[in-house]
Amino acid sequence: MNRRAMLSALLGAGALAATALSDVALAGDARLAPPRRIVVLDWGLTEMVLSIGVVPVGIANTRDFRRNYTACDVPESVVDLGLMFQPNMELLFALKPDLIVIAPAHATLRAALERVAPTVTLGLYRSSETPYTAARAETLRLARLLGCEARAEALLARADTVLGHARTALATLPGASGKPLFMVNFIDEAHVRVFGPNSFYGELMTGLGLQNAWQNAAHAGAFSTTGFDVLGSVPDATLLYMKPLASSVANMMKTSPLWHAMPFTNEGRMIGLPRVPPDGCVLSAMLFARVLVDAFGQTGAAKEHA
Template identity: 55%
Template sequence: MNRRTLLAALLGGVCLNLASTGARAGTTPSAVPRRVIVLDWGLAELTLALGVVPVGMANTPGFRRNFAACPVPDSVVDLGLMFQPNMELMLALKPDLIIITPAHASMSGSLERLAPTVTLGQFHASPTPYTDACAETLRLGRMLGHEAQAEAAVAQSQRAVAAARARLEALPAYANGGAPVYLTRFVDESRLRVFGTHSLFGELVAQLGLRNAWSRADRASAAMIGFDALDADPRATLVYVKPLPAMTASMMQTSRVWQAMPFARAGRMTGMAEVSPEGGILSAAYFARSLVEALAALPAGSSAVTSAVTSAVSSVASSARLREAA
């Protein structure tokens, strides 16, 4: 019997067992789940925020790189790609609940043969992702028997956002509120992703009392644009999520078009710590603190751009020399 035939037989046995116990996909099991698998990074963050450690997650190395606000215990098994998980490994983990998003719909039939499966993650497509992530955290807490932990986690996140706003309001440049900010992530020397009002970043910008300067995509979560499109508001500050690509840093030193941008001329540009725009309540709190720290550290003069770019270029050059030496 080859591996594929064996897996099919095992899955069939699991399916019969679920049918005999009356488990149904998309519903909460009668017993509190203890062995949980999560196939979405944002939902994995919500689960970990409750103090629940999944037995398995999709692509744990990728999660650790992108979700700095949410450490993953070494005991969590890496199940491979988010939409092509290792089914044999999942079966071996004997889960009693699998948590997926609507994007996993094509896989749901196979997953339901392994364990009861619930679909969450609607906050990803919501116009108010942070508000809905808080609501889904509470729902997940009820489902996993961690209601008190869910309420505490949401309250802690909301307090962190409120504290970041209070700190921002104490800064002279932002005391009156409504200061315009572009939230971006550079892709290369000419393109960047700009986050709109319906993104996690966009909702938090509003909660911090700032104004999203990207008005052209008012109802979108994000847009891929050329940097020359960022000239709508001459008073805006540009904040980019690190890291800054080497090609982008080099372009900033040489491009006259870039240097003519209003925020570049005025020195209103700063980098902030890397945060995933697909995150939940922990990423939201981390984002709020990191954004305020970046704005608070922004120098008043035009040297802000020069020093930031020079530092980035020097760092890239040093890394290249180390690689050559190795």
């Protein structure tokens, strides 16, 4: 059996191929070189591939990936394949990939992609109640398939160190440890997405010793979309939000009486954070930890000099 046929047989068995990745890597033919020409059509999985030192030959929408996934460096050699769910098939064929990495949301494209190269589905970490932990496990499985387990293990060890240092630092910073924190993204001037303990941000906050203010049992998912007025339900909470804000949201913050009635607004307990994607992987987790330490450190220093 040639290499392409074997990979197709091993990886094309279904949309849950991520579950079988470790078996593929451990039981596959040792004579076969790992895939080297990788195409990735999902941004979170692009981060995962880059994090273990593998540079894809092509990804979806390089410009917006660079804008949103700032923990990653994307070499100029990486080809932009266009939209995530409408990739340029002519370019894809021309790249001659030996593996295409997709997410469950690409299921309808899988048959067409399989005609180009063996295709594997990853990204199940997003539906986990512990998405960061699940992303770590998926990173290791991907690394086994691509023959770079040592790099993945080094990455995870570095992440443990970075998060451990961040937890120690946050425990000493005013307003961080022991205080309830809302973590939100603004959708528009009236609505926010509030991230709960089961989200990527939420799991990391818990691991960093921080208290998530969004603990309502009726909202057990990763996030809830709601009016910003509910943020006043925890009077002593600090609001963390991702920047940049849309101009309509920034204007609302200047003019809305309801917004100015929020306790965190009146008492200066609002912290804008640099962009970290809510469905990132290990590199984004380290960035989030650093962002929190920097934000609370700057806030504490500003209050000391006020």
